[in-house]
Amino acid sequence: MEVENEAVEQELEVESNADEMSEEELDLDHLDQPNEGTETGEKGAVEGANPFEKKQRKKKSTIWEDMTIVKQPDGTLKVQCNHCKELFVKNPSGATSQHKRHLKNCLQKRLAVGEENQKRQQVLSFTEGPSDGITSITNFSYDHAKVRELAAHMVLVHEYPFSMLDHVVFNKFMKAVSPFYKKINRQTVKEDCVTAFMLEKRRLRNILKGANRISITTDLWKSGQKIQYMVVTGHFVDSDWVLQKRVLNFCNVPPPHTGVIIADALSKCFLEWGIENKVSTITVDNASYNDVCIRRVKEDFCLRKRLSIGGKIFHVRCCAHILNLLVQDGLNQIVDVIDVVREGIKYLKNSESRLNEFAKIKKQLQLPSRKLILDCPTRWNSTYLMLASALEFRDVFPRYGDIDPGFHYVPSEFEWMKVEEVCKFLGIFYEITNIISGSDYPTANLFLVELYRIKELLNEKALDFSDHIRFMAESMALKFDKYWGESNVLMSLGAILDPRYKMVLVNHTFPVIYGEVAAPRYIDEMRCILYDLYNEYVDAYISSHSEEPPREAGKRKHSEISSKSTQGAAKKLGVNVLTGKEKFQMIVSEIDKAPPEKSDLDVYLEEGRYVCDANANLDVLGWWKGERWRFPILSRLASDILAIPVTTVACESTFSAGGRIIDDRRASMSVETVQMLLCGNDWIRNLHGLKNKSRESLDVSESSTIEEIDLPDI
Numbered sequence: 001m002e003v004e005n006e007a008v009e010q011e012l013e014v015e016s017n018a019d020e021m022s023e024e025e026l027d028l029d030h031l032d033q034p035n036e037g038t039e040t041g042e043k044g045a046v047e048g049a050n051p052f053e054k055k056q057r058k059k060k061s062t063i064w065e066d067m068t069i070v071k072q073p074d075g076t077l078k079v080q081c082n083h084c085k086e087l088f089v090k091n092p093s094g095a096t097s098q099h100k101r102h103l104k105n106c107l108q109k110r111l112a113v114g115e116e117n118q119k120r121q122q123v124l125s126f127t128e129g130p131s132d133g134i135t136s137i138t139n140f141s142y143d144h145a146k147v148r149e150l151a152a153h154m155v156l157v158h159e160y161p162f163s164m165l166d167h168v169v170f171n172k173f174m175k176a177v178s179p180f181y182k183k184i185n186r187q188t189v190k191e192d193c194v195t196a197f198m199l200e201k202r203r204l205r206n207i208l209k210g211a212n213r214i215s216i217t218t219d220l221w222k223s224g225q226k227i228q229y230m231v232v233t234g235h236f237v238d239s240d241w242v243l244q245k246r247v248l249n250f251c252n253v254p255p256p257h258t259g260v261i262i263a264d265a266l267s268k269c270f271l272e273w274g275i276e277n278k279v280s281t282i283t284v285d286n287a288s289y290n291d292v293c294i295r296r297v298k299e300d301f302c303l304r305k306r307l308s309i310g311g312k313i314f315h316v317r318c319c320a321h322i323l324n325l326l327v328q329d330g331l332n333q334i335v336d337v338i339d340v341v342r343e344g345i346k347y348l349k350n351s352e353s354r355l356n357e358f359a360k361i362k363k364q365l366q367l368p369s370r371k372l373i374l375d376c377p378t379r380w381n382s383t384y385l386m387l388a389s390a391l392e393f394r395d396v397f398p399r400y401g402d403i404d405p406g407f408h409y410v411p412s413e414f415e416w417m418k419v420e421e422v423c424k425f426l427g428i429f430y431e432i433t434n435i436i437s438g439s440d441y442p443t444a445n446l447f448l449v450e451l452y453r454i455k456e457l458l459n460e461k462a463l464d465f466s467d468h469i470r471f472m473a474e475s476m477a478l479k480f481d482k483y484w485g486e487s488n489v490l491m492s493l494g495a496i497l498d499p500r501y502k503m504v505l506v507n508h509t510f511p512v513i514y515g516e517v518a519a520p521r522y523i524d525e526m527r528c529i530l531y532d533l534y535n536e537y538v539d540a541y542i543s544s545h546s547e548e549p550p551r552e553a554g555k556r557k558h559s560e561i562s563s564k565s566t567q568g569a570a571k572k573l574g575v576n577v578l579t580g581k582e583k584f585q586m587i588v589s590e591i592d593k594a595p596p597e598k599s600d601l602d603v604y605l606e607e608g609r610y611v612c613d614a615n616a617n618l619d620v621l622g623w624w625k626g627e628r629w630r631f632p633i634l635s636r637l638a639s640d641i642l643a644i645p646v647t648t649v650a651c652e653s654t655f656s657a658g659g660r661i662i663d664d665r666r667a668s669m670s671v672e673t674v675q676m677l678l679c680g681n682d683w684i685r686n687l688h689g690l691k692n693k694s695r696e697s698l699d700v701s702e703s704s705t706i707e708e709i710d711l712p713d714i
Contacts, residue, residue, distance in 0.1 A: 259292020
């Protein structure tokens, strides 16, 4: 009953703010108009209305929802309560204060409002789970703070401009969705984005505290603002054995971009996040300043003795970048043919009439292809796609040259043969690039088997009958030996810790990669490095478990006291008693002190490989999670190695997002705002369980390096 009274009082409090009616609003003749709740006849009132009389103003006071003006038999006017039927004198001035006081205390109205509230249907709110299924249903209540928070998340995740919240139609849409919605201006949403960024930064810092080791990828990128940014991405395995990736920093690095300056920027980032003692590897491309940078950072880490196995795996070179350099060296051997094809496609692209004539010839020859591709000279895979697409029109080029005297870009039959052989040769490299770069998390266990295939192909093509193929293979082999001709520790460790490969893959691939003579030495070296790394983890495991928890120590102390009390009683009788439990404990303690005959690593390597379908996509980290009870130390080592990326694909994904955010309309944004938007985009996606579209972003980035030229339908 008290709840109902409060509801009525709140409703009447609103009514007290309504405007009072004037005398004109309650004119006598207005009584003849239909009015809900009146006791006079509505039909007769309408018929008696004078059409020439001035139309009366509509009553505005809220009391007329609960009261009605009635005419008494003697002709006087009274105001009647619709709930209790009590009559009141109508004030000639039109004042309604006394009626409001009555409604505030009217018991019948209180009861009526209480029943209405009970019958009124509640508005329900549906909360969706991570799988887009409804997980809970609650009564709806508008929370403007939550709306602001989600609006900030929307701007960060979908890369919207702050001004979107000012759009007229968007605000009309939100008003239609909920009449309680309050407009959020661009300044407010920007401040809310900063708040969300700071909250997620604090949450991420707590997550990183629980990480054992963190691998870093970093690269530089020049935006449309002509500002050089450095992205720093951290890779680690969380407590649930899930491989995580987070953008830690997207900051401006002022020129000159020397290795020392970049190393200082990295060190500041590590200190800011509190991970200076957890960084295990840094993956970079092969720019010369990166060699200086990594050497400088490595020296700092060596002083703190924070590097595993002497820093042999600290510097990781991007495999995709090395592969690009390797193939570019090979393509330089046929650069004349590539230039002819490229210039011919440019010539056709510059005129619609030329494309029409080219398409007519294509139609006459009944060729199915409908598209030419113009490459980006610095991306070998785009050059490969250009040559492959041009090869399909090899019969069209000379026929078009016959009808267009200005077309001087017709390769000879021998040059077309070169293009065909080169495309066959580079096909395997294109597939390997897709395997490595196409993975969301390109980790160390993926690449050794492909590295072996590259070396095997280069050895085979070095004996080819075609001079240009042989020269290509020799040039690419020199680049291969420069970067991969020595021991590839990280890729070998990743392969060994993949249960599908173990030492079998190393024993099979090393003779091909390093030669039959040098292979045994590299295999022994790899085994020694593996055991050294394992022993480091054993020492760390022993040191972390050496101190007994206080609770266990208390239990042991209690048991010792009780045991001593019983022994003391026996000694009083002059008898030395050794119970069976004590004797068993002595034997077990001696066994526990003895070192195990075989370590986790020995057992793992002696067991057979995990057999599965060759095309199956095995979750290697998930396999180690299931085996962590059998291999408590080795599983932790495996999780840290398998978290190390072998490419800088993560950086490319962030740069693609940066290119979309820093467009021509937002080129004046400050570097702090850019960092907030780029890092916030990554963090909020992870907060809502949205998969980072790294592969999709990479596809967009690569598609921007080629230009597809559609031939017109003739």
